[in-house]
């Protein structure tokens with residue numbers, strides 16, 4: 001479902017990412033690891049077309065993201081891609097339910113998305129998503145009254161409104177305490193059943209919760225591509241030399 005070939009991203013003289021070949025099958029759960037600045041977030045941005053390579057080919061859901069397919073097609077790919085990233089911003093002055101409803105905007109027809117008209121069906125879908133993440137009881141609470149862990153759950157519910165086939169999670173547990181971090185990973189694992197999940201992680205202990213396969217990046221290149229097994233710790237040590 002994801003194919004990257006010979007994709008090189010540069011900013012000036014600097015190479016941010018240089019991926020010769022990467023294939024991820026539908027339904028795989030992959031963790032991306034590497035030092036700060038290794039190119040992990042750039043890899044995720046490549047998949048949503050927020051960063052374009054100078055060369056190569058990027059396909060997501062078997063649809064082209066690069067070479068640039070045009071705004072309408074790119075929007076379609078993005079609408080099937082759910083994202084949970086570090087410090088994901090909810091709109092503080094809106095309620096939890098309103099924040100989740102916003103998640104459906106990408107999938108709505110343009111007119112209603114502009115007018116922010118939510119139908120009873122969409123409202124029910126948002127409530128279902130809140131049930132899934134255990135936050136239905138908070139639907140009327142302003143988002144700025146929530147704890148970090150609660151916010152991340154709402155962010156997951158918002159992402160579920162898109163019914164994504166691909167979930168990109170960029171350090172989803174950053175700034176969470178160990179319990180909230182594990183809760184968030186459990187939740188992501190649960191909602192990623194039968195979806196493709198790519199998580200950028202710094203905490204190796206969380207890798208087995210979210211992934212069956214690890215991709216290691218070093219200075220923008222893939223230097224490790226292996227299963228999550230009992231050799232993992234040993235293999236990862238080379239990534240942080």
Ligand SMILES: Nc1ncnc2c1ncn2[C@@H]1O[C@H](COP(=O)(O)OP(=O)(O)OP(=O)(O)O)[C@@H](O)[C@H]1O
Pocket residue numbers: 011014016034035036037038039040041042043
């Ligand atoms: N738009 C840009 N212009 C120039 N350099 C950039 C740009 N975006 C990222 N970089 C640089 O590219 C490199 C890779 O950045 P990226 O954010 O992908 O790393 P990362 O592995 O996600 O790091 P971290 O773990 O710190 O989040 C870094 O050196 C960063 O400074």
